[in-house]
Amino acid sequence: MTPNKELQEQRMRGYFKDATREILKGEGLKALSVRSVAERAGYSFATMYNYFRDLNELIFLCVNDFMEECETLVNEAGTEMEPGRDRLKVRVKAYISYFTQYPGIFELFFVEKMNDIGSKHPTARTIYEFSDRLFGEDVAALTGKLPDTEKINRDILGNLRHSVTGMLLFYNNRLQPGDYREFIAIALRQTELCLAPAYA
Amino acid sequence: MTPNKELQEQRMRGYFKDATREILKGEGLKALSVRSVAERAGYSFATMYNYFRDLNELIFLCVNDFMEECETLVNEAGTEMEPGRDRLKVRVKAYISYFTQYPGIFELFFVEKMNDIGSKHPTARTIYEFSDRLFGEDVAALTGKLPDTEKINRDILGNLRHSVTGMLLFYNNRLQPGDYREFIAIALRQTELCLAPAYA
DNA sequence: TTAAAATAATAAACAATGTTAATTATTTTT
DNA sequence: AAAAATAATTAACATTGTTTATTATTTTAA
Structure with missing residues (x-):
């Protein structure tokens, strides 16, 4: 044997x-x-x-697993809805919920200071584009009929990526705002604002 | 004696x-x-x-100094300009420039994981409201004539706070985007997008 | 099947960190 | 000038990541 x-x-x-x-x-x-x-x-x-090789390698390997898990959760939110504004909000809410439930994973994705090798790692780019993948379809549904769709898409997805990450950073690391319900309310409001270019 | x-x-x-x-x-x-x-x-x-008491106390004391320094730098940008869209962009640029020049200070302000005491510290709120203070005048200049000014102000300043912080986080901690010029370009574009509610 | 070789697992050790307790040096007071 | 108080430092401990030796185990070969 x-x-x-x-x-x-x-x-x-x-x-x-x-x-x-x-x-x-x-x-x-x-x-x-x-x-x-x-x-x-x-x-x-x-x-x-x-x-x-070291503890960092071990940590890196977990990122992909967590990304899959998060994506699954987001995909299970609003399954019966049409792609668009309302579904986007439901999905953003699921996304936020994941990273507030597991602040350690948020830290790992967006906060942890990596060495330069880590930041040049393909994972860094995958993380950067993660929210684009999750929210792209809903945004596209809103901008599909517009001229200059691609540019507007980039604008909206960029704003979403940055402002959602920023809000999570303040909430998870600085307890601002202090209340979860208030946080969610603000987050959804901001999500709507990010869509402005689709209605211009 | x-x-x-x-x-x-x-x-x-x-x-x-x-x-x-x-x-x-x-x-x-x-x-x-x-x-x-x-x-x-x-x-x-x-x-x-x-x-x-410990190293943390020492660190906290530096936050206020850095905040003053940053505020001074921002105030020196666009002094000859009228409050409004263009001056806001110049000031945002100065703000971003400060935190990319001193990534350690960015870390200290927004990233460093504090204990719960630290996050409940008044400093946490001061940091949260820092960008509002720096950018409030320019935003107000844009929304002054509108009805419902306060609400719109909050929306814009919130979006600015979150998206600028998010962008800095990606740039400083994940090297995304990889090029500084590209980063600045995106940042200024996003800044403009944040102002959308003022033109609705 | 058993001795040798290879491999895997662990213990020991090192350097760096924050922090506290004990000790030494200095200054002040009497 | 001696005693008391204060300031500064050394020594020590616990915790971290990591590397180097040892030990245990498994595989291979005779």
Whole structure:
């Protein structure tokens, strides 16, 4: 019987990745350490270095998983609705809800200071374009009949990306505004404002 | 001769504060440590604890200085212009320029994860309202003649606050977009979009 | 099947960090 | 000038990421 090294290694990596995901979703980046991950995975902290270059590599691998999870959640919001203004708001709300429920994941996506290598990583661009992918269809539904659609789309999606990220940053990291309901209300209002170029 | 304890203590605190400011402006938060501050101040790291509760207190004290510095810079931009759209853009540009020149200060203002006490600190609110103070006059000049001025002002200033912060976050922390000129161009374009409610 | 080789897991160690407690140096007061 | 108070520093501890040695295990070869 020849042992399946590939499978074994895959499993080991899985244990560490799962542990990392759980900690990030639960206690957040602050609680993440080589030792905390290893303990949850059931191995010594030194074992991690046999499967990953360092803690950062492990963190990077989680981003894709989280992105999928978030996308699924957003896609489950407003399924019965027509693409457009109202559905966009429902989807933005789901997006925001994900990142307020898991502030550690928000931190990981948008806040964590990476080294220069990390920022040049393709992941950085994928994150940058993440909201475009999620909200593109609804925006396109609003601008489809207009001339100069592409430019307007870029404007709107850009504004959405920046202002939603900004709001989440203030809410998650600075507790501004202090109340969640108020935060959501402002967020939806701002979402509407971002659509202005579609009605010009 | 009775020694002026007050003055002496004030000076000591000044040495540490200056050292902290210099490091934050130069190498950024990552390079800031009790030891690096103390070395630059010319004292042992333990001495810091005789004048400040901890490193966080020292950091907080710098925020106000930086805010003043930034405000001065912004106020020096477009002094000969009329309040309004064009001056706003010049001022936003100065604001952005400050926080890209000193990414460590941006981190300190908007990114650094504070403990709950820190986020409930009055400073958190001051930071939140900082851009409103800087850009309020120009926005008011645009909306002054409209009905429902206050509401529109809030909308515009909110959108400005969030989208400028979001853009800076992407640029400073994720190198998106990769080129500074492109970044500025997008930022100014987005600034204009934020003003849409004034022209409705 | 058992000895040798390869591999995997871990423990030990190091450097850097924030912080506190103990100690030394300095200044002030009596 | 000695005693008391204060200031500054050193020593120490706990926690972090990471690397280097050791130990345990598994695979291979005789």
